[in-house]
Amino acid sequence: MNVLLIGSGGREHALAWKLAASPLLTKLYAAPGNPGIAQEAECVELDVSDHAAVVTFAKEKAIDLVVVGPEAPLVAGIADDLNAAGIRVFGPSRAAAQLEGSKGFTKDLCARFDIPTAAYGRFNNAPKAKAYARSVGAPIVIKADGLAAGKGVTVAMTMSEALDAIDACFEGAFGAAGAEVVVEAFLEGEEASFFCLCDGKTALPFGTAQDHKRVGDGDVGPNTGGMGAYSPAPVMTQEVIDTVMSQIVRPTLSGMAQMGMPFTGVLFVGLMMTAEGPQLIEYNTRFGDPECQVLMMRLKDDLLVLLNAAVDGQLAHMSTRWRDEAALTVVLAAIGYPDAPEKGTVISGVDAAEDGRDDAIVFHAGTKLTEDGALVAAGGRVLSVTALGKDVTAAQANAYALADAIDWPGGFCRRDIGWRAVEREAVL
Template sequence: MNAESQAIDILLLGSGGREHAIAKKLAASPRCGKLYIAPGNGGTSQEGENISLDENDPAAVAAFAKDHGCGMVVIGPEAPLVVGVADAVREAGIPCFGPGAEGAQMEGSKLFSKQLMERAGVPTAAYGSFTDEQSALDCVNAQGAPLVVKADGLAAGKGVIVATELEQALDAVHECFSGAFGDAGNTVVVEEMLTGPECSLLAFTDGITVRPMATSQDHKRALEGDLGPNTGGMGVYSPVPIVTPEEHETMVAIMHQTVEQLHREGIDYRGCLYGGFMLTPAGPKVLEFNARFGDPETQVILPRLQNDLVDVMLACAEQRLDEVELSWCDDWAVSVVLTSAGYPGSYEKGKVITGIEDAEALDGVTVYHAGTREQNGQILTNGGRVIDVTALGATFEDARNLAYAACEKIDFEGKTLRHDIGLRALKGRSAWDA
């Protein structure tokens, strides 16, 4: 058996629905030997071995990977990337899928990302950055609403406030500087509010070559009709039917521009670069970059990927992505997130989940665990976003109907979900013109 087809043991970091989707795709590869997931969830334990390991401790991760002969480490969430886990793993001589601390600033610092976009000539919202509250308040008062106020650092998805009223924007600035987001709010970025449909375009990259993935569109708001507070994502579909070929070409070009700029600045970026776009009347503009796979976007993108994920990730880690061409199935994918009552606010844990096997018995359905844990042979809720129910279908409607039919089979106390995932896109571009 030659080195290019040899099975390797893999360590995957993370515990959400994204990580279950990655684990399932890795485990399906003939190149995947032993798969360790740290810390994992109630679903990842079916794909490999959940282990107790501090995913945010660079030395501990590198030591585990070395001691267990891992041939690759895959980093799911943003926090381990920002603290430099990938750097420690590479220094230990182990291939790693995920950028080092410097590249992870694309997500770890809104200001770093905006400044790099400026240098790269990437279209994005006009902005100002502030390290004291009064200057930020003065800017907001001068600009008026609507505005977007962002805590500069990682804030677990909660540091971005879309303010349609002036008072909202002023309150958001005060919230950031009051310590509500910890050190993440020490610097605040104030942006113009872009309008149009949103679209995510993720790409594999080894820091030189860029391979765009399929488009996807998340639903961030907690309630139907895109109302309520922002969440980590309530549902998603792929591909995005309202994107024109010209818009897609522009987004792909922007991803290339961004990686080229990182390379020019000596930043070695290997992993997934996530582009969050707004399809404005003036063309696609970048809302934000993330330094990893999206959640729940991964749960509709990876099921459509026909390549061996171990091969693709290893090619990124070893800087030979130019050898890989991506292939996608023609099916549509729709994923609906089942959440605990009260999410994204406070919620209870430990509710028994039933019906997962019945849902997965439907042809074309995969259930990805997010906030779950296993106890005494039962699967219990263990987070706000509990389950991602993903369905593949020949048409958008087929996939959507199948996903909701599968959702009906799963139950737990306090189960909540949005029933309108994908409905707007089915109505066409005009649905965003209101």
């Protein structure tokens, strides 16, 4: 099969690495890719926002499957345009991608189909949003309705912080994403992520993870796109998974079908483990980043076979197998991230650090090669250092050993990724 992978981050490098291992694969292309992805695929200069250009390329190269990594092209309808041209694509339609593209859409879906989630209100102006927030009281959660690259959510511990967050949305801090705001009740508990492959009718469980969104050790500082993750998530027992499938995932899948927008692709279920049971925080309609990196490290099956089954409506006949080991990824970010990351700083020693290791890999995210072949930072989150271990404690040690072998004075990382699981393992 000829496959085109859309995207350029650590998630896409992990997907490329896993797809490249498939015996079904004939040729893998990536648009636009990155230097790490270029080790697995032929990277092509293709404007993925130009859907007509993507369709033309797919036809010219006889692409059998397009795999869409990031959320923005899905929300913009790239799957619809590829399907209309007769090109198979893994990823939801524009309508179905509203599950990520509009937080208000998802909250209304939950209300309609009795899916457990926090109480909320939707607002298109600041005075009404502030009045609702005051009526609920702090702590409270303020969310820009649209896509904001993981930065449109404020967990406000004081009313002053909540009001400032509402103002920021309506004053353009998140562009069009903040034209509408969702104000949610604060949920107390532990967060976890659950993934399912979906074919419109069937949802196939596809692993669990926990990530660290705050920039600093101890989960302090501003939210980021994710500073690290580990899998499996200890809090996601089989009993919890069964509850999430019956109360959240299956009602969502059937509800979307009822509304004429069946969901095909990967459903990323963001959960809060509360005293009343798991509740939905949000949906994403693509693999998480950096959660994808740990999932791909643990997946024993052929990813391409599974993605084909999702596209062809055959997931009811599929199952998944996972390595017993835990996987943990540490994000190396450019100094200044998430506000103003420094770009162009030189990174050395990545290949040497990986050499001879089959239990660890460095996935590239925001990197590029200079004309003289130097690897430099080209984004905020730059590398995802990912390793296996017999448990999270061992995987953590392996990942940090690999991260510390990389020479990059212009980067930093959190030193406590996986701390919840490590604390649990210490008392066992």
